[in-house]
Amino acid sequence: MAISLYYQGPKSYKHQSNIFHLPHKRSIDRWLEGMQFNTGFECDIFNILSKRVEKMSTRERVCVLLVDEVSLKEGLSYNEKEDTIDGLEDFGYMGRTKRLANQGLVFMVRGLTTNWKQPLAYFFARDSTPDTYLEKLIEDCITKLYSIGLVVKACIGDQGVGNRGAFRNLGITVEKPYKNMCEQNVYFMYDPPHLLKSIRNNLKQHNFDIEGKIVKWDYIVQYFDIETKRGNTGLRASHKLTQKHITLPPFSKMSVPIAAQTLSRSVATGINTYVACNEMPPEAAFTADFCYKMDELFDSVNSRNIVNPEICTKPMKSAVSAATTHIDFWREKIKWLKSWKIDSSHIQCVQGWILTLNALIMLWDELRLHWGFEFLLVSRCNQDCLENLFSVLRQKGGSNDNPQCNQFRNCLKAAVVDRFLRPIGRNCRHLSDDDNDKEFVHYLLECTKSTSRPHPDRSLLTSHQVPIATPAPRSLSEDNVLVYICGYLCHKISAKHVCITCQNAMVDNEQILCDPRLLLCHFRAAEVEGKDFGLLQVATPAFIELISQFDYIFKTQFHILHHSNKLAESIKRQIQIQTFHQQQLLQLCPTTLQEIMALFVRMRLHHAIKHFNKALRTTKRKNRKYMKLSHL
Numbered sequence: 112m113a114i115s116l117y118y119q120g121p122k123s124y125k126h127q128s129n130i131f132h133l134p135h136k137r138s139i140d141r142w143l144e145g146m147q148f149n150t151g152f153e154c155d156i157f158n159i160l161s162k163r164v165e166k167m168s169t170r171e172r173v174c175v176l177l178v179d180e181v182s183l184k185e186g187l188s189y190n191e192k193e194d195t196i197d198g199l200e201d202f203g204y205m206g207r208t209k210r211l212a213n214q215g216l217v218f219m220v221r222g223l224t225t226n227w228k229q230p231l232a233y234f235f236a237r238d239s240t241p242d243t244y245l246e247k248l249i250e251d252c253i254t255k256l257y258s259i260g261l262v263v264k265a266c267i268g269d270q271g272v273g274n275r276g277a278f279r280n281l282g283i284t285v286e287k288p289y290k291n292m293c294e295q296n297v298y299f300m301y302d303p304p305h306l307l308k309s310i311r312n313n314l315k316q317h318n319f320d321i322e323g324k325i326v327k328w329d330y331i332v333q334y335f336d337i338e339t340k341r342g343n344t345g346l347r348a349s350h351k352l353t354q355k356h357i358t359l360p361p362f363s364k365m366s367v368p369i370a371a372q373t374l375s376r377s378v379a380t381g382i383n384t385y386v387a388c389n390e391m392p393p394e395a396a397f398t399a400d401f402c403y404k405m406d407e408l409f410d411s412v413n414s415r416n417i418v419n420p421e422i423c424t425k426p427m428k429s430a431v432s433a434a435t436t437h438i439d440f441w442r443e444k445i446k447w448l449k450s451w452k453i454d455s456s457h458i459q460c461v462q463g464w465i466l467t468l469n470a471l472i473m474l475w476d477e478l479r480l481h482w483g484f485e486f487l488l489v490s491r492c493n494q495d496c497l498e499n500l501f502s503v504l505r506q507k508g509g510s511n512d513n514p515q516c517n518q519f520r521n522c523l524k525a526a527v528v529d530r531f532l533r534p535i536g537r538n539c540r541h542l543s544d545d546d547n548d549k550e551f552v553h554y555l556l557e558c559t560k561s562t563s564r565p566h567p568d569r570s571l572l573t574s575h576q577v578p579i580a581t582p583a584p585r586s587l588s589e590d591n592v593l594v595y596i597c598g599y600l601c602h603k604i605s606a607k608h609v610c611i612t613c614q615n616a617m618v619d620n621e622q623i624l625c626d627p628r629l630l631l632c633h634f635r636a637a638e639v640e641g642k643d644f645g646l647l648q649v650a651t652p653a654f655i656e657l658i659s660q661f662d663y664i665f666k667t668q669f670h671i672l673h674h675s676n677k678l679a680e681s682i683k684r685q686i687q688i689q690t691f692h693q694q695q696l697l698q699l700c701p702t703t704l705q706e707i708m709a710l711f712v713r714m715r716l717h718h719a720i721k722h723f724n725k726a727l728r729t730t731k732r733k734n735r736k737y738m739k740l741s742h743l
Contacts, residue, residue, distance in 0.1 A: 148524040151203020152232045152255050161259035170224045175265040177219040177497045185211045186515040187720045194677045197517040201235040209674045210237040215519050218252050219497050228496050230527050242276025257293035265298045269305040270463045288470035300470040301463040302494040303412040304367040309460035311370040320452035324397040334382050348381035379403035415490045432486040441468045591631035597650035597658045613703045619651045660690045665715050683708045
């Protein structure tokens with residue numbers, strides 16, 4: 112109950128805490144930290160999901176797998192808990208690379224008979240996931256879902272280059288849109304809303320020749336111009352059609368409602384009316400017929416309710432069943448799509464529609480004959496729930512339209528936990544009556560008790576030892592900065608370890624302003640009578656030389672190992688090996704030396720990543736809030 116309230120918002124949880132005895136926010140955070148949520152198909156997610164699958168009926172276990180990518184902001188961050196740098200290309204158990212990630216690949220599963228859904232895994236990619244990687248990830252995900260009792264009958268993605276390549280590698284064709292996996296036929300199809308947008312976008316650029324009839328975007332523009340001449344107060348046949356539907360400003364091409372309202376029945380009837388009134392040429396009727404057929408086609412793959420087709424004004428919007436004509440309609444539309452002739456040979460969406468319709472026909476036959484399905488809501492065979500998830504993730508953290516990798520992971524983890532706390536089944540059972548939340552919290556507590564959990568090395572490259580060499584000469588100003596940092600290290604370590612031997616080896620309390628490398632310490636120090644450096648600590652020359660070697664090794668090792676797991680540990684290991692002689696001369700306690708190395712490496716990691724992210728933000732752009740307000 113507390114975790115469920117916690118995800119309703121911090122203000123809500125704080126208010127409820129004043130009324131009920133709820134755990135502190137930090138207690139819940141510790142519970143959730145015990146749950147591993149790294150890239151890849153984590154065992155925690157599938158273990159918890161398997162507990163819920165055990166309570167499902169046979170038909171409730173039939174599901175579809177959704178795969179999609181979301182744009183992310185380039186940037187690095189140091190994850191101290193995992194000792195890795197987030198923000199690089201990461202394919203989980205398949206390895207990491209040194210390239211910056213700007214795409215998040217998400218896997219999600221949803222039921223076909225009941226409206227349950229669950230995010231499963233995520234990966235980070237540069238530009239797009241390679242088709243060879245995506246092919247392997249899809250196969251592994253379906254295998255893991257089958258091992259916990261779920262039956263994946265379809266895999267759905269958009270028509271991006273990576274998805275097309277993965278489908279091709281899996282042997283998927285228009286005539287054979289399925290592959291046998293885990294003793295089941297898995298049908299592969301493209302997301303119908305994406306296909307509708309692609310048809311609209313291509314119609315804007317090319318004329319379509321369909322059975323000798325030319326379909327033109329110009330007729331839709333002409334229809335809109337006639338409508339708008341009547342002014343804002345005039346009566347219009349298609350009141351939803353606006354200038355945005357015609358010009359398609361930035362981000363409008365991504366909107367499904369805009370595409371559906373453009374290629375709609377209302378536009379078709381409006382154009383036919385103007386043709387009959389001699390206000391548009393007779394050839395525009397071909398474009399009207401095209402809009403009407405596309406409207407029917409999209410309705411047939413977007414059914415959300417069980418409606419009697421005999422009393423429904425749009426029969427194709429009803430669920431697929433033995434009483435409907437969806438199968439004959441789809442076969443007819445496949446023949447219609449094959450008759451299209453388009454100027455460009457690079458248009459893939461037509462073949463995507465044919466493959467999707469063939470897959471739906473075969474999927475329905477198998478569900479009806481072998482699984483006893485009486486109807487199928489085809490809207491559950493699209494990516495809407497995954498797109499909604501991306502929308503939720505962007506809203507977390509103050510409407511973060513373009514999150515970085517670490518922000519994306521944290522928000523997705525919250526969404527995964529929230530989905531686990533929701534009941535599955537036909538009846539709307541109250542959370543307190545459902546045992547799933549108890550099992551989930553119990554699992555989190557067990558995870559928290561496990562203090563040392565293995566983290567497999569996912570690096571693509573192995574560690575390299577840099578030969579011991581003399582650091583490159585520094586300028587006087589750089590020496591001043593290094594000496595100041597050494598004093599800071601001495602101050603932090605002295606607060607933890609009161610050892611006379613270590614104090615004498617690190618700090619020179621008798622230092623006076625006779626070395627030009629001490630100028631920064633002098634100017635930074637508060638004025639104290641009789642002291643050139645105030646309350647600041649000044650390091651000994653031997654300690655400064657040791658930290659100088661630390662810094663050189665860090666720079667060389669960071670460029671080699673920054674994509675690796677256990678990054679700080681690897682760098683500290685190299686420092687330990689390469690500065691062994693200097694450490695022996697300084698005669699520091701082993702505990703003190705380890706503290707110095709840990710503090711220095713952690714400080715340098717955060718510093719290096721901070722300046723790297725600043726370098727990424729070299730291009731200027733308008734304020735996003737100003738851009739939003741300017742379009743109101």
